[in-house]
Amino acid sequence: MTLTHSPSHQTPNRRVLIVGNYCHDVLIQNNTIIAETLGGAASFISNVLDSSSTSISSDLISKVGHDFKYHRHVTHHRPLLSPDKDTTLFEAYFDLKIGHSDRVLKRVAACDPILPSDIPDSRFDFGMAVGVGGEILPETLEKMVEICDVVAVDIQALIRVFDPVDGEVKLVDLRESGFYHLMGRVGFLKASSDEALFMDVEEMRRLCCVVVTSGEKGCRIYGKDDEVVVAPFVAKQVDPTGAGDSFLGGLVAGLVEGLDVPDAALLGNFFGSITVEHIGQPKFDSMMLQRVKEEVQRRKKQCNLSSSHNNDHNEFHARLSPARFQDSPLQPELLVNGHISDMIGSCD
Numbered sequence: 001m002t003l004t005h006s007p008s009h010q011t012p013n014r015r016v017l018i019v020g021n022y023c024h025d026v027l028i029q030n031n032t033i034i035a036e037t038l039g040g041a042a043s044f045i046s047n048v049l050d051s052s053s054t055s056i057s058s059d060l061i062s063k064v065g066h067d068f069k070y071h072r073h074v075t076h077h078r079p080l081l082s083p084d085k086d087t088t089l090f091e092a093y094f095d096l097k098i099g100h101s102d103r104v105l106k107r108v109a110a111c112d113p114i115l116p117s118d119i120p121d122s123r124f125d126f127g128m129a130v131g132v133g134g135e136i137l138p139e140t141l142e143k144m145v146e147i148c149d150v151v152a153v154d155i156q157a158l159i160r161v162f163d164p165v166d167g168e169v170k171l172v173d174l175r176e177s178g179f180y181h182l183m184g185r186v187g188f189l190k191a192s193s194d195e196a197l198f199m200d201v202e203e204m205r206r207l208c209c210v211v212v213t214s215g216e217k218g219c220r221i222y223g224k225d226d227e228v229v230v231a232p233f234v235a236k237q238v239d240p241t242g243a244g245d246s247f248l249g250g251l252v253a254g255l256v257e258g259l260d261v262p263d264a265a266l267l268g269n270f271f272g273s274i275t276v277e278h279i280g281q282p283k284f285d286s287m288m289l290q291r292v293k294e295e296v297q298r299r300k301k302q303c304n305l306s307s308s309h310n311n312d313h314n315e316f317h318a319r320l321s322p323a324r325f326q327d328s329p330l331q332p333e334l335l336v337n338g339h340i341s342d343m344i345g346s347c348d
């Protein structure tokens with residue numbers, strides 16, 4: 001896939017399949033619980049897809065346990081219930097920094113995996129393999145690539161392993177993950193810059209479009225023959241949780257709308273930057289969303305009229321930036337060193 005190729009997904013109501021468990025997130029700093037929120041890549045992604053596009057009808061396959069706390073938040077995408085299990089639970093420690101990582105994650109409970117038989121036997125335009133706690137199995141991804149025209153994978157669904165004692169998340173090389181043989185059938189592979197160290201980017205970009213996100217620096221797209229850096233949006237980070245997920249939601253929303261890959265990644269950067277300004281799930285401002293939809297339509301028209309648009313993403317960035325500031329929940333006192341605030345309480 002070349003970066004400047006506009007996919008043919010331009011007709012209304014494209015079907016998107018999102019596969020990954022919802023989870024409970026507990027955010028901890030200085031031995032104190034700062035917030036308890038609905039988590040899981042699937043929840044952040046559906047939040048972006050449902051808000052940002054009217055052309056998408058999404059099916060979400062997720063499992064939760066008897067203790068799931070957020071049923072009323074997920075009425076559009078009800079999870080499957082595993083009555084004998086707990087909901088997947090992650091603790092995120094923000095004061096145990098290791099290397100570049102801004103948090104240490106521990107999977108404290110794990111719900112059931114998602115099996116091929118949990119996924120409907122029908123066709124989808126786009127699939128998203130977005131597990132967080134090891135719930136996506138190789139056979140699950142195999143079914144996804146069979147029934148979806150294009151599959152986007154978050155590498156965290158493939159390479160995470162969990163310490164048997166305390167559940168700390170570690171990463172293994174993609175080659176050793178059990179998913180390596182499927183990579184030639186994947187359309188997009190998204191990794192954060194920390195996760196990208198666990199794959200051979202030069203090898204993977206020959207198989208699929210690789211997108212590496214770098215927090216406040218935006219992202220870089222590696223196509224087979226070309227490479228593009230996509231600029232970030234300015235944000236005041238409160239909580240980094242879900243930035244990569246919302247990025248992927250924005251990227252897929254853009255692709256489904258028919259934007260080319262760098263423009264779609266710009267939309268990913270946009271939603272990633274809004275997410276870091278909120279604790280837990282962001283609630284997007286309706287005027288901001290309207291403006292984004294208009295700018296996406298405008299960009300599509302502009303690209304259809306001109307064959308030389310492809311390198312000019314600056315204008316799209318400049319037009320999205322003002323919309324960005326229509327969604328600013330920030331109160332300066334919530335910010336501590338640009339990281340999660342000392343705000344105490346539950347964000348459910």
Ligand SMILES: Nc1ncnc2c1ncn2[C@@H]1O[C@H](COP(=O)(O)OP(=O)(O)O)[C@@H](O)[C@H]1O
Pocket residue numbers: 191192193212213214215216217218219232233234235236237240241242243244245247268269270271272273276
């Ligand atoms: N501090 C930030 N300022 C602006 N944008 C950000 C910031 N952090 C993340 N983003 C946006 O979200 C995307 C994903 O964030 P990143 O931290 O790389 O992923 P992950 O959450 O998977 O670690 C980035 O590519 C960027 O577009």
Ligand SMILES: O=P([O-])([O-])O[C@@H]1[C@@H](O)[C@H](O)[C@@H](O)[C@H](O)[C@@H]1O
Pocket residue numbers: 023024025038039040041042044090105132156240241242243244245246
């Ligand atoms: O922050 P991010 O990497 O995009 O994604 C996060 C996962 O890494 C984490 O395991 C999960 O508990 C969060 O809810 C969120 O999905």
